[in-house]
Amino acid sequence: MSALQTAHADTSSDDxxxxxxxxxxxxxxxxxxxxxxxxxxxxxxxxxxxxxxxLVKYLNPAGESFTSSSGVWSSAMIQKTSSGSGIxxxxxxxxxxxxxxxxxxxxxxxxxxxxxxxxxxxxxxxxTPIDGSGALAGVYAAYAKTGNTLxxxxxxxxxxxxxxxxxxxxxxxxxxxxxxxxLNNAVAGxxxxxxxxxxxxxxNQITTIVNQQITNNNLxxxxxxxxxxxxxxxxxxxxxxxxxxxxxFKTQANSLMKNIQSNAKGIFSKINTTENxxxxxxxxxxxxxxxxxxxxxxxx
Numbered sequence: 001m002s003a004l005q006t007a008h009a010d011t012s013s014d015d016x017x018x019x020x021x022x023x024x025x026x027x028x029x030x031x032x033x034x035x036x037x038x039x040x041x042x043x044x045x046x047x048x049x050x051x052x053x054x055l056v057k058y059l060n061p062a063g064e065s066f067t068s069s070s071g072v073w074s075s076a077m078i079q080k081t082s083s084g085s086g087i088x089x090x091x092x093x094x095x096x097x098x099x100x101x102x103x104x105x106x107x108x109x110x111x112x113x114x115x116x117x118x119x120x121x122x123x124x125x126x127x128t129p130i131d132g133s134g135a136l137a138g139v140y141a142a143y144a145k146t147g148n149t150l151x152x153x154x155x156x157x158x159x160x161x162x163x164x165x166x167x168x169x170x171x172x173x174x175x176x177x178x179x180x181x182x183l184n185n186a187v188a189g190x191x192x193x194x195x196x197x198x199x200x201x202x203x204n205q206i207t208t209i210v211n212q213q214i215t216n217n218n219l220x221x222x223x224x225x226x227x228x229x230x231x232x233x234x235x236x237x238x239x240x241x242x243x244x245x246x247x248x249f250k251t252q253a254n255s256l257m258k259n260i261q262s263n264a265k266g267i268f269s270k271i272n273t274t275e276n277x278x279x280x281x282x283x284x285x286x287x288x289x290x291x292x293x294x295x296x297x298x299x300x
Contacts, residue, residue: 015044016079019138021072022051028127035092035125036077050138058137062159072134074126078142081119086255087112092125102131106184107165114158118248153241164234168227178222181264186213188256195250206235
C-alpha cells in the first residue's frame with residue numbers, strides 16, 4: 001500500500017483513522033502518513049482531513065478563537081483497541097524531530113479520557129513545530145466518525161483541562177520535584193476517585209481528593225495554591241459535564257494511571273517508596289511524641 005492511498009477496498013469501520021492537517025503540502029502529507037502508519041505494517045486505514053472548521057467545531061466552545069481559515073498541521077491516527085486496554089498516546093518524531101511543542105502525551109491522554117474516548121491507541125505528529133491542538137481536534141472528529149457520539153460538554157471540559165494542565169506544566173518547567181507525569185497522574189487519580197463517588201460528588205469532596213492526590217504524587221511543595229484552585233475548578237467542570245455518568249470512566253481512569261506510571265517508572269518508583277507512603281504517619285507520630293514529652297516533663 002502506497003503512502004498516499006487512504007485504504008484498501010475492504011476497509012472496515014474498525015480500521016484506524018488518520019487525520020491530516022489541511023495546511024500540509026503534498027510532500028508533508030506523504031511524510032505524515034508514513035510516520036503515523038508505520039506501526040500498521042501495510043494494513044488498511046482511512047483518512048480524514050482536519051481544517052479550520054474542525055477546530056471551530058471542537059475547540060472554540062472551550063474559549064478558543066479559531067476560524068474557518070485557521071491552519072492545521074498537526075495530525076494523528078486513532079486505532080481502536082480491546083475493551084479495558086485504556087488510552088495510549090505516543091507522540092512521533094517527524095524526520096527526527098518532535099514538532100509538538102506544547103501538548104504532552106499525558107495531557108492528550110487525560111483530555112481524551114474526559115472527552116469520552118475509551119480503549120484506543122493514539123499517535124500524534126507534525127511536519128512543522130506547532131502546539132498540537134489540530135491533532136486533538138482530529139482525534140475527536142475521527143472518534144465521532146467511527147460512530148461514537150462525543151458529548152459537547154465533555155469535549156469542552158477536556159479542552160479546558162488541556163489548557164489548565166499545559167499552563168501548570170509550563171509554569172513549573174525545569175523546577176526540581178516536578179514532572180508533567182506526576183501532575184497528570186494526580187489528575188487521573190482524582191478522576192478515578194470522583195468516579196467512585198459518582199456525579200453527586202461535592203466541591204468540598206473534590207478539594208479533599210485533589211489535596212490527597214497532590215500529596216500522593218509528591219507535589220505538595222511545587223503546586224501553588226492558585227494552581228491547586230485551577231485543578232479543583234477543572235475537576236468541577238468535568239463533574240458538571242456528565243463525564244462521571246459513564247460506566248467506563250472509572251475503568252479508563254484507572255488504566256490511565258497505570259499507563260502513566262508504567263511510562264515513567266523512574267519517577268514513580270521514588271514516589272511510591274514505603275518511606276514516602278508512611279511520611280504522614282511518621283509526622284503524626286512525631287507530633288504525638290513531642291506533646292507527650294512536654295506532658296511528661298511537666299507532670300511526670
